[in-house]
Amino acid sequence: MSETIKFTIDGKECQGTKGQLLVDAAADNGVYIPILCHMRDLIPAGSCRMCTVKVNGRNMAACTTPAEEGMAIENNTPEFLDIRKAIVEMLFVEGNHFCPACEKSGNCDLQALGYKYQMMVPRFPYAFERREIDATTPKIFLERNRCIFCKRCVRVIKDEEGRSIFAFKGRGTTLEINIDRKLAATMTDEMAQKAMDICPVGCILKKEIGFVTPIGQRKYDTMPIGSDIENNHQ
């Protein structure tokens, strides 16, 4: 049987199951810890570090750290608000994120975190790297300018035999997301939609549809990211 444990986040008493990932345990207690690479029920990648919290005085990624009895977690402190804002800013300058022309604008997690942390301008210089777009598959546009290398698509979107349709190629500065053309040709509309939905930015786009939801009704137009978690457990 799973063991119930107690811990605190910013002083708030919380309950969870031993071994449960901190980010999920926090969400169950109505505390939002921002994530870009993690998704619930997925093996964590711990790559974006958006969820960095302080556990008993030490910086940890909340998506890879299991909850333990008596943990004292710092989440919404000025220190972490600034670290997270810096991460968002870094991701914005590293890719080419032209929000006004992006189909995902208003539904984009990265943009929503920019709003949450009131990013007015990144503190880092823009890289303006040239990245190629792959529009060769029937259902998907791969807009690499916007990829933040979260690896969600690689981990989630698989064909019937369990083969990943998306994959990374290269290392370091040459790293890029790719799509397997043969496997992509077998993708259904539902799979393409799912791939677009799990992409936290506007890198994976479903073809033949765009800008469907009017401005004002999109996911993050009026509701800050994470407010669903915070409002569900008051």
Next chain:
Amino acid sequence: MSKPIIATTSLAGCFGCHMAILDIDARILQLIDLVEFNKSPIDDIKTFTKECDIGIIEGGCCNSENIHVLKEFRKHCKILISLGECAIMGGLPALRNGIDVKECIEEAYLNGPTVGKNTERILPNDEELPMILDKVYPCHEIVKIDYYLPGCPPKADLIWAAVVALVTGDELNIPYELIKFD
């Protein structure tokens, strides 16, 4: 006490941000009571005739003239505001960043599918024309910018709230809905 003086300009922008300023609608009458305008497309004053308190910049820098105007603004304004995505990050003109300038010019004047007859293969190169820069620069990479108002265009309510707060010295509380990057 004399009224604070505002100057505005559009660099590599589309004038959408200036249209957004006009979206304050009837509040423009209050604005006239609050501030005086100097160099700006709104009153068509072409050169600075006074030192200004607030300079509002639309658009990034894509050519030598933009840089010149931006530096003039820095010289004559106490506070500079980057208004809109283009001023903040280059915006749509910056889509050419990462592409060689030569390639861009040749696409526009020689090789593009919409290029008409240019049998003599003439590229614009008159000394009257400003020189195009290697890439489009956000304003804060050229001069110091004091405040940023994002949006494409920024919401009129955001511009109004920011300008009034600056002029009156009141605290600025911006509701979530007003800060958007699109």
